[in-house]
Amino acid sequence: MDEKRPPRPPMQKEITCKDLGSGIYNFATPPVGFQQYLILGQEKALLIDSGMGIGSLKKEIEKVTKLPIVLINTHGHPDHCGGNAEFAPALMCPAEFDVYEKMATLEYRQKDSGPKPGGPGGPGGHPGEGPKGGRPMEEHGKRPELQPTGPAPVPVEDGAQIDLGGRVVEVLYTPGHTHGSICIFDKLTGSLFVGDNVMGERVSVYEWNSGTIEDLHRSLLRMKALEPSKLYSGHRPNVLEPEILEREIRCAAQLLDGAVGVPQKVRGGAVALAYEAEGVCICYDEKKIR
């Protein structure tokens, strides 16, 4: 059994904001720096994901812009949709609605964020990080205030063009990490917001709501065809050079060709297979190759 895990990201209690230039802002939210992005047009701003829902992301956004906010979720995991309640119903791929309904509720996030008996426990924040991979959101057993359950999302179509006023972004269905994962492409800068399909540390494709390695491979080829200038992930390290796509594509292709990973303990004591090649790690379920 391989007990090696990605290094733990540093804890943070406050929401931080970084100007990435060209009207793109990056917010990092508690407890472990989940990554959200704001793209400004002339008439509207697009918010990509809302974090776990600790603190008010809306208040921080209002320091940057007074434009009306359109929220889109890259997928339905709680660390991407937990703050949805502060905004109008989010755009989301319909294949993700069940994930959102089960995992982004206040009750689920409370359970995921509470201290666990006998040790670290608590949230990995990202559900894939597992009970032992996570930590309580507060070090002394006190639960943080969480945003309430958000409203039901509204469907967004593959290829949808969202006009923010003088700036159009495109939505792409890119299943892999989950069935309904999407990417958002900012045509103005060539920036591609990849959710959890491309991660600097480890891509997870082993949960009940995950797609297959074949899905991921196809989605990565689609992302590469856009020739993005930069990738922005939902977790740290969040700014990635597009060449990582090539490596992840090869890693996924090797799995499709029969390569096998090393068993690794994941969430809830389950075991997934971790396959590492060229500095990319894909953690997957052997039943979810094709």
Ligand SMILES: [Zn+2]
């Ligand atoms: Zn996720």
